[in-house]
Amino acid sequence: MSVLRYYCKDIDLRLQIEQMKIDFMLKESRKHYPKEYGGILIGRYSIDHNSAIITDVIFPTKYQNTKTSFVRGSESLEEKLTIEFNKDPSIFYLGEWHTHPNSGTNPSPIDKSTLVFLADHPEVKIENPIMLIIGFTKNSYECGFYVIQDKSIYRYDEDFNI
Amino acid sequence: MATDKDKHLECVLLSHKMTHEEKLLKKHRNRRTDIREFLQKHYSTNIHNPFDSGSYAKNTAVNKKFDFDLVVPFKRDAHNTLKDMYDDIYAVISEEFQEEADVRPQKVSVGLVFHQDDEGHQVNVDVVPGRELNQGQYLDDRKLNLYVRNTFGVFEEGSDRLRTNVNAQIDNIRSRMESGEIRKMIRLMKVWKINHHQPLKSFLIELITIKAFEKEEVQGSVWEKLKMVLEFIEDQIRTISLPDPGNSGNDVSDTLTSIEKSMIVQNIRNLLDRIDEDNEMIKFYFPINEDFPCEEDTQGKYKIREEGVIIPPPVRFG
Numbered sequence: 001m002s003v004l005r006y007y008c009k010d011i012d013l014r015l016q017i018e019q020m021k022i023d024f025m026l027k028e029s030r031k032h033y034p035k036e037y038g039g040i041l042i043g044r045y046s047i048d049h050n051s052a053i054i055t056d057v058i059f060p061t062k063y064q065n066t067k068t069s070f071v072r073g074s075e076s077l078e079e080k081l082t083i084e085f086n087k088d089p090s091i092f093y094l095g096e097w098h099t100h101p102n103s104g105t106n107p108s109p110i111d112k113s114t115l116v117f118l119a120d121h122p123e124v125k126i127e128n129p130i131m132l133i134i135g136f137t138k139n140s141y142e143c144g145f146y147v148i149q150d151k152s153i154y155r156y157d158e159d160f161n162i
Numbered sequence: 163m164a165t166d167k168d169k170h171l172e173c174v175l176l177s178h179k180m181t182h183e184e185k186l187l188k189k190h191r192n193r194r195t196d197i198r199e200f201l202q203k204h205y206s207t208n209i210h211n212p213f214d215s216g217s218y219a220k221n222t223a224v225n226k227k228f229d230f231d232l233v234v235p236f237k238r239d240a241h242n243t244l245k246d247m248y249d250d251i252y253a254v255i256s257e258e259f260q261e262e263a264d265v266r267p268q269k270v271s272v273g274l275v276f277h278q279d280d281e282g283h284q285v286n287v288d289v290v291p292g293r294e295l296n297q298g299q300y301l302d303d304r305k306l307n308l309y310v311r312n313t314f315g316v317f318e319e320g321s322d323r324l325r326t327n328v329n330a331q332i333d334n335i336r337s338r339m340e341s342g343e344i345r346k347m348i349r350l351m352k353v354w355k356i357n358h359h360q361p362l363k364s365f366l367i368e369l370i371t372i373k374a375f376e377k378e379e380v381q382g383s384v385w386e387k388l389k390m391v392l393e394f395i396e397d398q399i400r401t402i403s404l405p406d407p408g409n410s411g412n413d414v415s416d417t418l419t420s421i422e423k424s425m426i427v428q429n430i431r432n433l434l435d436r437i438d439e440d441n442e443m444i445k446f447y448f449p450i451n452e453d454f455p456c457e458e459d460t461q462g463k464y465k466i467r468e469e470g471v472i473i474p475p476p477v478r479f480g
């Protein structure tokens with residue numbers, strides 16, 4: 001089992017995710033090529049809250065997508081999250097992921113404002129939602145992980161020190 | 163906005179953390195080493211190895227007011243009487259350190275208050291002389307007789323009743339505070355003691371708080387636990403026996419007179435009633451150390467506003 005580790009030096013936050021989860025998101029996303037696709041990230045925080053451990057992803061039941069946009073609905077999410085929460089109460093919503101087909105992993109202005117919107121939303125009880133952007137072409141892909149703190153958005157770097 | 167008592171108390175604990183005073187701690191350690199080395203050189207084979215005791219050794223110290231304790235175990239035949247032992251070490255320390263510190267006799271120790279340095283730091287070290295019960299016995303039982311210089315609770319002046327095993331005291335307190343919750347309560351009690359000049363010895367606070375956790379179901383939030391400890395002390399302090407883990411023949415509650423005990427009961431009742439009437443009063447009884455205001459530590463931590471299932475709203479990405 002290959003685990004990818006990321007570190008955001010600016011605000012000393014870490015995250016980890018299994019390679020197979022990335023592969024899974026990529027595989028599903030390719031089915032929607034050349035349109036964008038996405039969903040939510042679930043998992044837990046380490047005991048000291050320094051690290052986010054992404055354990056799984058959830059695909060939305062309802063969504064709208066084009067080559068340059070992705071709108072995730074919230075229908076059935078409650079049901080799916082409750083099922084996960086009941087299986088393991090330490091699991092909760094950690095953030096969002098979406099793709100940039102034929103493009104890079106830099107967040108667009110809409111991506112940035114959506115992350116701010118999520119962090120401020122009263123129903124979102126985490127203060128630091130994570131956003132994963134998977135930029136991909138036919139033969140390659142790249143992951144960009146971002147997190148928000150106090151309305152500023154920071155990017156994680158792959159952590160090779162562990 | 164109403165004061166969140168738990169949040170405030172957590173902040174009180176943070177602001178009184180010893181790590182805030184790393185520089186001052188280092189100065190204390192250095193001074194203590196100087197004193198230890200001087201005494202070892204001076205008394206040579208007449209003493210066993212001096213060792214550290216006190217709150218810092220037991221991890222129950224608060225940064226607002228602290229000192230370091232150094233116990234000096236004398237051999238039985240080093241002096242004729244306990245008074246001779248005490249007077250001798252007092253004279254020796256005074257002669258050596260009088261230029262740089264105020265040396266003063268205390269209840270069972272010799273206090274050294276070093277003059278304030280350029281950074282405004284003042285180092286306090288208490289030297290506690292003790293004498294082994296019989297020649298060479300200390301190495302086996304670690305027991306020491308302390309000289310009680312002036313009236314100490316119900317202990318009479320000149321009494322040699324204060325026989326104890328300081329090593330056992332430290333080990334006992336440390337081992338019984340593994341949970342960290344008891345340590346928190348002890349540190350909060352010390353904050354109250356220091357700010358409201360309560361006559362409670364730190365050692366008594368430690369023992370009675372441990373007892374409260376043994377006797378009562380101390381559960382709930384920080385405030386709920388602290389309240390239960392305070393109520394336990396209020397109910398029990400007049401009659402409770404607190405055997406010294408270093409010598410069960412010593413009752414540490416005897417370090418308080420009955421008048422002092424009654425005063426403490428009354429002060430605790432006032433404290434509980436005032437906080438019950440107005441949450442804000444918790445700030446008066448348990449103040450934050452303003453030298454180290456409690457800034458929420460957001461660095462390096464993901465934050466959750468509330469536990470439970472989070473249903474994210476619909477979102478748009480581009």
